[in-house]
Amino acid sequence: MSYEISKVDKGKEVHFRQPDPAFYEAVGGEEGMRELMYDFYDIIYESDIANFFPQDEEEFNEIKEKNTKFFIQICGGPKVYENETGGMELNEYMVRLHDDFSIYEKSRYEWLGCMEEALRKVDIDQKLKDDFWAYLESFSKLTVNTFADGSTYYAAYTQAAEDK
Numbered sequence: 103m104s105y106e107i108s109k110v111d112k113g114k115e116v117h118f119r120q121p122d123p124a125f126y127e128a129v130g131g132e133e134g135m136r137e138l139m140y141d142f143y144d145i146i147y148e149s150d151i152a153n154f155f156p157q158d159e160e161e162f163n164e165i166k167e168k169n170t171k172f173f174i175q176i177c178g179g180p181k182v183y184e185n186e187t188g189g190m191e192l193n194e195y196m197v198r199l200h201d202d203f204s205i206y207e208k209s210r211y212e213w214l215g216c217m218e219e220a221l222r223k224v225d226i227d228q229k230l231k232d233d234f235w236a237y238l239e240s241f242s243k244l245t246v247n248t249f250a251d252g253s254t255y256y257a258a259y260t261q262a263a264e265d266k
C-alpha cells in the first residue's frame with residue numbers, strides 16, 4: 103500500500119536509502135522538482151504545521167527555494183544545495199537543521215500528509231513515487247525530537263544507504 107507511515111521509535115536507529123534517481127528523471131528534472139516542491143510548500147502554508155514556518159512571504163519563499171534545491175540534490179540532480187551545509191555531510195546537516203524546531207510525531211504526520219497530497223497530483227509510475235516515499239517516511243523520523251510525554255531526543259545521525 104502506498105503512502106503508509108510507521109511510528110517513530112525514540113532512540114532507535116533509522117535506516118534509509120537515497121531516492122532512486124529514476125524518480126527525479128520521471129518528475130521532469132530540476133523544473134519538475136521545483137513544481138512539486140513549490141506545490142508542497144503551498145500546501146504546508148495552509149496546513150496545521152504552517153506555524154513552524156516563516157509567516158513573512160519573502161522569508162517563506164526563500165525556504166521554499168532552499169528546500170527545492172535540497173530535494174533536487176538528494177534525488178540525484180545537480181549539487182545545487184552543496185554550499186548551504188558549511189561542509190557538513192548533507193543528510194547529517196538536514197537532521198541537525200531540524201533540531202531548532204520542536205517537532206512532534208504529529209507534526210511529522212502532517213508534513214508527510216502535505217507531501218502525499220502533492221505527490222498524488224504527479225502523474226508518474228506509482229513505484230517511483232513509492233520509492234521516494236520510502237525515503238521521506240524513514241528520514242522524517244530523524245526530524246522528530248519532541249515527544250508526547252514531554253521528553254526530547256535529538257536523533258544521532260545514522261545512515262544505512264545500502265539497505266534494500
Ligand code: HEM
Nearest residue numbers: 151154155156168169172203205209210213238241242245
Ligand atoms: C524527510 C523529511 C524532511 C526533509 C528532507 C526536510 C527538508 C527540509 C529542508 C531542505 C529545509 C530547508 C532548509 C534550508 O533552509 O536550507 C527544511 C526546513 C524546515 N523543515 Fe524540514 N524536512 C523534513 C521534515 C520535516 C518535518 C517532519 C517537519 C515538521 C514540522 C519539518 C519542518 C521544517 C521547518 C520548520 C523548516 C525551516 C523553516 C525555517 O528555517 O524557518 N521538516 N526542511
